[in-house]
Amino acid sequence: MTVAERIEQSITRHFMTVFPFTTNHHDTLFGGKAMALMDETAFMCATRFCRKTLVTVSSDRIDFKKAIPSGSMIEAIAEVIHVGRTSIKVRVDIFLEDMYVDGRELAISGVFSFVAIGEDKKPTPVLENLGVEEFS
DSSP, X not given: OOHHHHHHHHOEEEEEEOXXXXXXXXXXXXXXXXXXXXXXXXXXXXXXXXOSOEEEEEEEEEEEOSOOBTTOEEEEEEEEEEEOSSEEEEEEEEEXXXXXXXXXXXXXXXXXXXXXXXXXXXXXXXXXXXXXXXXX
16 A cells, blocks of 8 residues: 555544534634644544554644634544654644535644654654555
8 A cells, every 4th residue: 555545545534513512602613622623633544544653742833714603513624744754744624514504614724743652652653564655
């Protein structure tokens, strides 16, 4: 399997409805909840890519482009965008959909970085023993 095929197969989608218990005092999705959803979806994507133990090491810039009101549906889509020797970067986009109107729009986007760790809790190569061609 090539790295490109592995990336394609690891794309991860997470859907949810924005209920009032996930909102802030403006009745929009709480930013911390959005960030947690993004980290979780990115983690699942990265794990599906390499099937290794991973830890989040950073979140790059997260852009909140549009408020997400209570009663909306959202879809978080995560995709591997870079593979290093021991690290993986995953982009996550959250799309907003009105429940009763066709269409959707990008509301939030960000990038999360993970490091693969071995049993000794030290960084380990991401692509080692995966049966994929080397990534350059």
